[in-house]
Each structure stands twice: as structure tokens, then as C-alpha cells.
Amino acid sequence: MKVLVVGNGGREHALAWKLLQSKQIEQVVCVPGNGGTASMERCQNLPLAVDNFEGMSQYALEHGITLVVVGPEVPLAKGITDYLQSQGLMVFGPTRAGAQIEASKAWAKALMQEAGIPTAKAAVFTEATAAKSYVKAQGAPIVVKADGLAAGKGVIVAETIDQAEMAIDTIFQGQFGSAGNFVVIEEYLVGQEVSVLALTDGLTIRPLLPAQDHKRIGEGDTGENTGGMGAYAPAPIATPELMARIQTEVLEKAIASLKAKGIDYRGVLYAGLMIAPDGDFQVLEFNCRFGDPETQVVLPLLATPLEELILACVQQRLGKLPPIAWHQGASATVVAASGGYPGEYEKDKVITGIQQAEAAGATVFHAGTKLNQQQQVVTDGGRVLNVTGSGENFEQAIAQAYAGIKAIQFEGIYYRRDIGHRVLTNG
Known part of the structure; x- marks a missing residue:
């Protein structure tokens, strides 16, 4: 089968990489893709904007695309699923109505309150x-x-x-x-954040391994918020007992509430939670897509073929599948960012050392990269690369990621040197 993946970040590179591990996948087309997806076998980039729904539909119908997997939230919020489904295509990702759960924090907060999902006290202002x-x-x-x-x-x-x-x-x-x-003002919660990405067909919802992101730009979790500077999985703070509660008190309630609103939600429901020091939790936010960079540490641990899970969601038969299978061990990723991110930064800096990083055992997912006219990989965004390591434990996974990132060079490269500090210090 042929799959079209919408997006150009590290998440989309990871999705394409995982899909291509299956013998069932003949080809992946990334729209618009990046320097990494352009370099993979059986993968090609299609230079269309992520909101060019008509262009994607025309290409998919002409080239026998079986399935469209939408990575970013923006095209989902703009209704890509609604449009492509109207053209007869199978799409993994919620409709525009479902994507409101991320597109409007006020809408999501109201849904949580109606459903009785634990969440921070908040108020909305215009x-x-x-x-x-x-x-x-x-x-x-x-x-x-x-x-x-x-x-x-x-x-x-x-x-x-x-x-x-x-x-x-x-x-x-x-x-x-x-x-x-609109502005949403919430009470400040103390604790550790955990990302729970779950797959749903609108009836059944199954969580993937919990992950922990590092949102702040600075070491010691200081400075401005970013899209994420690194992550690891599975997050130990989300114990099996806690995950069982999250399943019943958050995920199942959310899907039931969406269904009650007449929303047929098929795709990823991503719950960002705050785990308090006493072990209790509250939902900070919902997202309507795979997390980035959480996807880059969850997918390397996934043993069940990704396309089997995605197709089951699209065809509303997730409840009939056996439990999701996982590889043992841990995974960690470190983001190499452009100097100045999350503020202003320069592009088109030549990147070297990717092959050496992969020779050291790391998997390098491209985020903000492209190929220039000389076919060199150059920077093309704030978050440039996700250097991912895996191992029997966190020490091995984190060491492998850092061994890889040390081999990579480009002008202005910045990365945090303390990704995974909580699991390494047990704090």
C-alpha cells in the first residue's frame, strides 16, 4: 500500500520511518517533507503546502494512495480530513469538529468540565x-x-x-x-508533565507508552517554552496504576463526550497531564495529533506494525485488535536547534555529521531541514534534528543520543545537555 504523510517535521519523518519498516508499505509520500524524508528509500517528497487539500487529493487519487496520515494540527484544524474524506480517501486524523479539542483551549476546557475530567481551574477572557x-x-x-x-x-x-x-x-x-x-487563564499546578498519546477509532481508545517532554529552552527546565527540546519514554512517573486511571478518568471520558457531541473522532488523542507530587493528576491540555518530539521516542519502541493500528482506527475496528506490543527498554531524543530559537534564527546552515551520528547507533529524525541545490542537508527551521537513542535502560538510551548529537555540527547549533535528568537522578 502507498501512504501519504502530511507534514515536514521530526514527527513526520518518524512516522514515515516507522511505516517503511513494514513489508506492507510500498511507498511513503511526504507533503512537503524535509531533508530526511527526501533521503529515505521508498520515500519521496511532494512540494505542496499542508493546506493545499485539493492538490493532495488530486495526487492521491492519481497515484493510488491508500491512506493519508496527517501529522500537524494546523491542517486538521482547517478541515483536511473532512475534505479528503469527501473525495473518497481514507484519512487518519480527526475532522475539523474534533480538532477543536486542540484548536481552542476554551472549547477543550469546557469539554473537560462537562465530562468530569480532572483539570485545572480556569477562566476565559476576550x-x-x-x-x-x-x-x-x-x-x-x-x-x-x-x-x-x-x-x-x-x-x-x-x-x-x-x-x-x-x-x-x-x-x-x-x-x-x-x-x-481569547485568553485562557489557569491555576498554576505543581508536578511533572507527562504526555499520553492514545489511538482511537471513536469507540475504543488505546494509549501508547507515556512519554515526558522537555518544553523549556534552558537546562534545568528554565527559560521560554518551546515546541519541545527532547523527550524520553516510557515515563516511569506514569505507573501502570496511574495509566489505568488515566484510561478511565480521562481518555474514555473524552471519547464518550466527543461522541455525545456527534463528533466521530478517529486519530490521535494526546493528553498532556500534570502529575502532582502526591501522585494525583490533572489534564493540562488535549492535542489532536501525535506529539513532537514524543513520537520520536514512542515509535522506536512500538512492535505492532504502525499501519495496522492506523487502519484499525480509520476502519473503526480498533477494539478487535490484540493488545499493542512493545519492545523492551527505553528511548530518548535530544533536539538540535538553531541558534536563537525559540526567537529569531537563521536558516540554510550546512549540517555535517549525520552519518557519523547514525554510525554511533543513533537514529536521526530530521525536523527543520531541507536539501539545497548542491544536495547538502541544511537547516530550515528552529528545531532542526531529533537525535534518538534506544537501549535496555535510560542510561544507555540517553548516552546513545548524546553520542550521536556530538557528531553533528552546524553554525549556531544548540541543544540541552540534561535531557532525561529526572530518570537519571531518580528525581
Whole structure:
């Protein structure tokens, strides 16, 4: 079968890489793809924008594409699934109605409250004065969120009232585009974040291995929020007992609530949770797609063929499959970013050392890369590469990832040197 993967990041490279491990997959086409997907056997890039639904549909129908797998949230929020399904194509990813669970934090918060899903106290505002009054009444620290899609950067953890007010002004002044039409203000929760990516056919929902992302740019989890600077799986803090509770108290309630709203949700439901020091949890957010960089550590551990799971979701027969099978051990990824990220950064820097990193045992997933006219791999984004290691334990996986990233060079390269610090220090 032929599969079209929509997106150009590390997540999409990982999806294509995993799909191509199956003998059932003849070819993967990535739209638009990156320098890594352009270099894989049986994989090609198609230079279309992720919101060129008509172009993708025409290509898929003309070239015998069996399945479309949508990576990023933006085309899902714009209705790619609705459009491609109307053209007779099978699509893995929720409809526009389902994608609201990520596209609007206010909508998702209301759904959680209606469904009785544990989540932080919050309020939604459409103008700055009322939002600032609320902040003053609640006190700091407090969390200020742009309502819509902001590439993982629309969340500001304000340590003081002044910081919260600045964040409110920044959002309403349009830094995050239309995501700033509403502001969601939440209570500040203490604990560790865990990402639970689950597959669903709208009736049954099955979690993948829990992962832990490192969202802050600086070591010691300091500095600005990013799209993610590294991750590891399986996250030990999400014990089997906790995962059983998350299944019944979060995942199943969410799917039931979506179904009650008439939404046929087939794809990934990603719950971002805060695990408190006492072991209890609350949902911070839902996303409507695979996490990035969590996908890059979960998929290397997946033993069940990915296309079997995806097809079961699309064809609404996930409940008939045997339990998802996993390889033993651990996986970790370190993000190599452009200098200046998550702010301004330069592109077109030549990257060297990828082959040496892979010779050291790492798997290198390209995120913000492309091939230049000389067929060199060059930087083309803020997060450039995800260097992933696997092993029998976290020590081996993390060591392999760092051995790989040390071989890679490009002008301005930056990466955190403490990915996985919690599992290495048992703290």
C-alpha cells in the first residue's frame, strides 16, 4: 500500500520511518517533507503546502494512495480530513469538529468540565482589562494561554502579576495571530508533565507508552517554552496504576463526550497531564495529533506494525485488535536547534555529521531541514534534528543520543545537555 504523510517535521519523518519498516508499505509520500524524508528509500517528497487539500487529493487519487496520515494540527484544524474524506480517501486524523479539542483551549476546557475530567481551574477572557482583574484576584504564579494554535509557544507561566499582565497584553496584541482572540487563564499546578498519546477509532481508545517532554529552552527546565527540546519514554512517573486511571478518568471520558457531541473522532488523542507530587493528576491540555518530539521516542519502541493500528482506527475496528506490543527498554531524543530559537534564527546552515551520528547507533529524525541545490542537508527551521537513542535502560538510551548529537555540527547549533535528568537522578 502507498501512504501519504502530511507534514515536514521530526514527527513526520518518524512516522514515515516507522511505516517503511513494514513489508506492507510500498511507498511513503511526504507533503512537503524535509531533508530526511527526501533521503529515505521508498520515500519521496511532494512540494505542496499542508493546506493545499485539493492538490493532495488530486495526487492521491492519481497515484493510488491508500491512506493519508496527517501529522500537524494546523491542517486538521482547517478541515483536511473532512475534505479528503469527501473525495473518497481514507484519512487518519480527526475532522475539523474534533480538532477543536486542540484548536481552542476554551472549547477543550469546557469539554473537560462537562465530562468530569480532572483539570485545572480556569477562566476565559476576550479583553485585557477583565483578564488582568482576574489575575490580580487569583495571584501568582499563574498560567496564561493563547486560546488557539500557537506552535507550542502560546503558554506563559507567569511567576508574578506583572509577568501575567505582560503575557495578556502580548497575546491580545496579536503575537500569536488569531490564537490571541481569547485568553485562557489557569491555576498554576505543581508536578511533572507527562504526555499520553492514545489511538482511537471513536469507540475504543488505546494509549501508547507515556512519554515526558522537555518544553523549556534552558537546562534545568528554565527559560521560554518551546515546541519541545527532547523527550524520553516510557515515563516511569506514569505507573501502570496511574495509566489505568488515566484510561478511565480521562481518555474514555473524552471519547464518550466527543461522541455525545456527534463528533466521530478517529486519530490521535494526546493528553498532556500534570502529575502532582502526591501522585494525583490533572489534564493540562488535549492535542489532536501525535506529539513532537514524543513520537520520536514512542515509535522506536512500538512492535505492532504502525499501519495496522492506523487502519484499525480509520476502519473503526480498533477494539478487535490484540493488545499493542512493545519492545523492551527505553528511548530518548535530544533536539538540535538553531541558534536563537525559540526567537529569531537563521536558516540554510550546512549540517555535517549525520552519518557519523547514525554510525554511533543513533537514529536521526530530521525536523527543520531541507536539501539545497548542491544536495547538502541544511537547516530550515528552529528545531532542526531529533537525535534518538534506544537501549535496555535510560542510561544507555540517553548516552546513545548524546553520542550521536556530538557528531553533528552546524553554525549556531544548540541543544540541552540534561535531557532525561529526572530518570537519571531518580528525581
